[in-house]
Amino acid sequence: MKACIAGIYEHPTRKAPDKSVAQLHAEVMNGALADAGLAKQDIDGYFCAGDAPGLGPLSMVDYLGLRVRHVDSTETGGSSYIVHVAHAAAAIRAGYCNVALITLAGRPRSEGSSGTQPRNYGANAPDAAFEAPYGPATVNMYAMVAMRHMHEFGTTSEQLAWIKVAASHHAQHNPNAMLREVVSVKDVVESPMIADPLHRLDCCVVSDGGGALIVTRPEIAKSLKRPVVAVRGTGQAIKGQNGGHVDLTWSGSYWSGRDAFAEAGVKPADIQYVSIYDSFTITVLIQLEDLGFCPKGAGGRFVADGNLISGSGRLPFNTDGGGLCNNHPGNRGGMTKVIEAVRQLRGEAHPAVQVKNCALALANGTGGQLGSRHGSATVILERA
Amino acid sequence: MTNAENQAFFDAAREGRFMIGRCKACKELHYYPRAVCPFCGGPTELVAAKGSGKIYSYSVMRRVEKPYAIAYVTLDEGVTVLTNLVDCDPDSIRIDQPVRVVFKDGIPMFTPA
Numbered sequence: 378m379k380a381c382i383a384g385i386y387e388h389p390t391r392k393a394p395d396k397s398v399a400q401l402h403a404e405v406m407n408g409a410l411a412d413a414g415l416a417k418q419d420i421d422g423y424f425c426a427g428d429a430p431g432l433g434p435l436s437m438v439d440y441l442g443l444r445v446r447h448v449d450s451t452e453t454g455g456s457s458y459i460v461h462v463a464h465a466a467a468a469i470r471a472g473y474c475n476v477a478l479i480t481l482a483g484r485p486r487s488e489g490s491s492g493t494q495p496r497n498y499g500a501n502a503p504d505a506a507f508e509a510p511y512g513p514a515t516v517n518m519y520a521m522v523a524m525r526h527m528h529e530f531g532t533t534s535e536q537l538a539w540i541k542v543a544a545s546h547h548a549q550h551n552p553n554a555m556l557r558e559v560v561s562v563k564d565v566v567e568s569p570m571i572a573d574p575l576h577r578l579d580c581c582v583v584s585d586g587g588g589a590l591i592v593t594r595p596e597i598a599k600s601l602k603r604p605v606v607a608v609r610g611t612g613q614a615i616k617g618q619n620g621g622h623v624d625l626t627w628s629g630s631y632w633s634g635r636d637a638f639a640e641a642g643v644k645p646a647d648i649q650y651v652s653i654y655d656s657f658t659i660t661v662l663i664q665l666e667d668l669g670f671c672p673k674g675a676g677g678r679f680v681a682d683g684n685l686i687s688g689s690g691r692l693p694f695n696t697d698g699g700g701l702c703n704n705h706p707g708n709r710g711g712m713t714k715v716i717e718a719v720r721q722l723r724g725e726a727h728p729a730v731q732v733k734n735c736a737l738a739l740a741n742g743t744g745g746q747l748g749s750r751h752g753s754a755t756v757i758l759e760r761a
Numbered sequence: 762m763t764n765a766e767n768q769a770f771f772d773a774a775r776e777g778r779f780m781i782g783r784c785k786a787c788k789e790l791h792y793y794p795r796a797v798c799p800f801c802g803g804p805t806e807l808v809a810a811k812g813s814g815k816i817y818s819y820s821v822m823r824r825v826e827k828p829y830a831i832a833y834v835t836l837d838e839g840v841t842v843l844t845n846l847v848d849c850d851p852d853s854i855r856i857d858q859p860v861r862v863v864f865k866d867g868i869p870m871f872t873p874a
Contacts, residue, residue: 493824506762506771507793510868511845512822517831520820528818528856572820620799621781621792621840623833625818749843 378607378761380466381598383476384413384591385716387697389553391704393585394487398430399440401482401587406441409589414601415476420591422447422474424465426457428483428707437480447474453615453752454744455654455709457481458590460754462715463611465592475594482587483707490583490708492516493571496746508749515708516580516657518748520572523659525625527574529674534574536677537658538565541578541701543685544655548698550727555582556702565658579658581699586706588716595761604723605761609737610641617750626674629753630667630741637755638669643737645669648757650721650732651692652714652740655699656747661685664741665692668755687730696721696730711742715756722760736760766796769807775867780807781840792840812862813837813874821851834860834871848872 386408388401396404402425410417423445429437433450449464451457458481465477492515499505526532542562548554565578598605612633638644645668653661662676670692671679679692687693697703697717700710718738720726738758745751763771773780782794786803798805819832830846832854846854847863847870859874 493822500762501764503766503795504793506764506767508843509762511831511843511870512829513831513843514822517820517822521818521831521833524820524856525818569824571824572822574820618792618841621790621842623817623835623841625833 378595380469380592380608381595381761382462382590382606382608382715382719382758383593383598383601383603384409384415385719386412387588387713387716388482388586388706390586391553391555391584392486393484398428398482398484399437402429402437402480403441405480405482405587405589406478409478409591413591413603415591417443419476420478421445422465422468422477424449424461424477424479426450426481427452428481428709445474453754455656456711456742456744456752456754457709458712459715459740459742459756460613460752462590462592462608462756463613463754466608466611469592469594475597477592479590479592480587481589481707481709481712483709484585485708486583486585492580504749513746513749515746516575517572518746519657519659520575521748522625522663523574526659526663529626530677532662532677534566534576535562536681537579537662538562539681539683540655540658540661540685541565543683543690544695544699544701546686547696547730548702550729551698551703554698554703555584556698575657575659581656581701581705581710583708584704584706586704588706588712590712590715606719606722607759607761608756609643609759610637610639610757612636612755614753615750616753625748628663628667628743628747629751630664630743630755633753633755634668634741637757641757643757647737648739649735650696650718650738651694652718652738653694654710654714654742655695655701656710658701660743660747661694663747664743668739668741687732693730693732696726709744711744711754714740714742718758722758767794770794771867773807774864774869777864779810779812779862779869781810781836781838783808790838790840792842811837814860816846816854816856816858816860817841818856819846819854821854830854832871845870846872
């Protein structure tokens with residue numbers, strides 16, 4: 378056991394017009410400390426990504442009033458926080474810190490963000506001049522992945538819809554979820570087309586909020602009053618256009634998953650619960666295939682017929698309702714994926730969706746655009 | 762967004778030539794063009810593409826004021842480029858459909874061949 382997740386916190390807000398982004402970071406820090414039973418003075422490592430306002434950890438460490446001896450501001454979009462877990466575990470093993478705080482917060486809902494707006498990563502992004510003129514937003518760059526997957530493997534909109542249906546079955550039990558209504562396959566495929574072939578209900582919500590994690594060394598985790606959740610394996614990867622040899626049918630999760638499973642010494646069939654980043658339904662399907670839960674191209678059949686619904690399906694996923702129904706703070710889903718996996722391993726998920734005797738779970742995230750360049754990160758967690 | 766590295770590509774496009782990158786060392790073609798080869802790190806040059814290819818994937822953005830089609834087109838030369846499909850009925854677009862380059866305000870786009 379190299380490191381443990383000792384504290385988790387998901388901000389309950391879904392719309393925070395009266396708060397600042399920095400303030401949300403501070404509130405999730407306090408929440409995770411209280412959950413772990415640790416004090417702010419115990420934190421000696423701090424991790425944040427591009428959502429942190431100002432000059433990353435410089436602004437945030439000063440604002441939060443931390444005294445740390447290790448910082449990390451790795452930015453891989455929504456997958457950043459899973460990378461941070463990996464980096465925190467490595468830093469703890471190396472002796473660089475003992476108690477690592479990871480925070481995420483954002484207010485895209487209050488600020489009017491939408492997945493149909495063209496994304497801009499700055500005029501100096503090397504791809505900007507070659508792509509910005511064509512209107513790459515978030516939704517249409519994922520839609521092209523879905524379109525190609527349907528073409529090559531015969532995946533259908535109805536199969537993708539089952540991913541949203543499963544998420545909605547879970548979200549009905551989450552009082553904080555933005556969308557708590559159970560939906561049907563028909564509801565999804567009859568919702569307005571946003572960018573072919575993705576409908577409105579194939580898309581995640583836009584929400585304000587945030588989350589935090591505390592990663593610490595096993596001796597400290599065991600001294601606390603919370604169930605001990607150990608980091609068993611991690612992996613991270615970046616996949617892009619490969620110089621123009623574009624293949625949209627698979628993601629970097631193939632690489633990050635392979636590394637995480639190898640380090641953990643387990644296989645997909647051993648995993649009892651998965652948190653899978655669900656920016657769109659297609660995002661989930663691609664990751665499940667790449668992680669080895671089913672063969673490439675078989676994802677449509679794998680997710681259909683309620684197979685992702687906790688209690689009845691073969692692979693319960695996103696039991697908090699995920700990004701599709703619960704929340705998507707900062708337009709970045711990796712943080713909440715880890716939080717719900719820890720809840721499952723502690724036995725603290727909602728009783729209606731809690732996986733019985735959940736001992737081994739996986740959280741996977743992607744970040745950026747699956748249709749152009751993205752980060753992937755995997756963490757395998759075990760109840761110790 | 763144009764800069765010293767990519768200006769020649771857009772100058773050529775304004776003259777109606779669609780360029781792709783080629784490495785002077787390993788001879789591999791690449792896209793988008795860049796000064797250093799993404800495969801071997803060697804120096805590169807721009808070469809003219811034929812301007813024909815077929816649709817690899819696409820999506821029509823519906824929920825905006827002016828719907829538009831974004832696409833990846835695989836050129837006959839073998840590299841795949843991000844682009845728009847223009848001068849066509851969005852509902853008629855199909856994967857594998859042959860397309861050819863057209864220029865709109867100096868920006869290369871594609872239309873059914």
